[in-house]
Amino acid sequence: MRAIRPQQPGGPEILVVEEHPTPSPAVGEVLVRIEAAGVNFIDIYQRTGQYPMALPMPLGLEGAGVVEAVGEGVTEVRAGDQVAWAAGAGSYATHVVVAASSLVPVPAGVDARAAAAAMLQGMTAQYLATTTYPLRAGDVCLIHAAAGGVGLLLCQLARRAGAMVIGTVSTEEKAALAREAGAHETILYTSQDFAEEVQRITAGKGVSVVYDSVGKDTFERSLTCLRRLGMLVLYGQSSGAVGPFDPQLLARHGSLFFTRPKLQDYTASREDLLARAGDVLGAIQRGELSVRIGATFPLSQAADAHRALGGRGTTGKVLLLPE
CATH class of the missing domain: 3.40.50.720 (NAD(P)-binding Rossmann-like Domain)
Known part of the structure; x- marks a missing residue:
């Protein structure tokens, strides 16, 4: 597989695509072929070292794609399922291993780009408007x-x-x-x-x-x-x-x-995750919520994606698309 795994914090130039062995899912894990990955400010904070990470850095938390293999004990999804996630460290890649409990189903009619764009930001907007301060x-x-x-x-x-x-x-x-x-x-x-x-x-x-x-x-x-x-x-x-x-x-x-607040506390249980993601993805499916994808970059241009987002020159969502 191809992935971005910086060996130390730094500027956007450290975001280089390299070949890595494709991992196998362990117990409770799922291997997903990524169709779109979200780019978020937390990725920039992690890249620069403001939010320290283990090295090499598994950048990218959010994405959507197709299940290729499941580990022992997985009952939540099956091979071939369309899924999305907001807690899949290492999503700046063509493949990622994600805990099955962190995956949510993508409804029919919602494509991978919209699903990837909606997970972190959509669930954030959902909890802000419905729970933190219920408007x-x-x-x-x-x-x-x-x-x-x-x-x-x-x-x-x-x-x-x-x-x-x-x-x-x-x-x-x-x-x-x-x-x-x-x-x-x-x-x-x-x-x-x-x-x-x-x-x-x-x-x-x-x-x-x-x-x-x-x-x-x-x-x-x-x-x-x-x-x-x-x-x-x-x-x-x-x-x-x-x-x-x-x-x-x-x-x-x-x-x-x-x-x-932070999203992890509002999706701490699988029930909360499914409810919030289901609310957002369901609204997109019904045409009640519009997701604007402001820019897409190939995985090899992740540095440009970080520069665009960090410079506040974007509107809507920024996505990385594996070549």
Whole structure:
């Protein structure tokens, strides 16, 4: 098989495709031929060493493909099944071994690219909108990076829940995408103060919840956008990690709530995984949720995929396609 397995952290240039032996699935494992793999910010954090990994680094957590072989004791899937996953370390490859318990079935009519694009970002948007802060009619939410992979899905889910949606974006093109996905209002953070704009749009009332994947650059001003007893949901840090802060800051801005969730805790049981993935993939199958694939790269151009995503020059999902 062909795979990317960097021997040390570094820049995008370390993402080189090499030949490796195709592994055999052990007990409870499945060998999958990958048809599409997702590229995510966590991959960049791992590549640079910000999130340390074992060496050589098995980059890539997300993908979709076809089961080629199953290990002893596997009952969840069979050879030939179309499956997707969000916890398959080493998915920057033509083949990967994944725990059977981490695989979910791909419904008929949902292709591998859409399935791979929907797993991490789709389930993230799903838990953010339904569990972390369950949106309902009358809520007002602020979504940072509204034209990103999670952002576009979250706009759709928030609009479907009946919430008013405000999205921040960097360009007019991205603003149009966010509005198409369901945003009622968009703010160009490159030329407008998003905190001031939120107060204007809400007539000084603020928003119920801020969904923030940006981190350092937006954190403090996001707090000022919230109404009393509002919640700041920090689920990413594309601009860098948020530093230590005095919890009194939450009291000062209206007894606010703050949380830093991650997908693994919302899909810790197989039942939760199947429910969240099923909700997302089922909505795609029924045409109720649209997944935007902003860019695809062959596996050999993974470095370019990382540069594009890291430079915030993409919209929607970035995928790697094995040649």
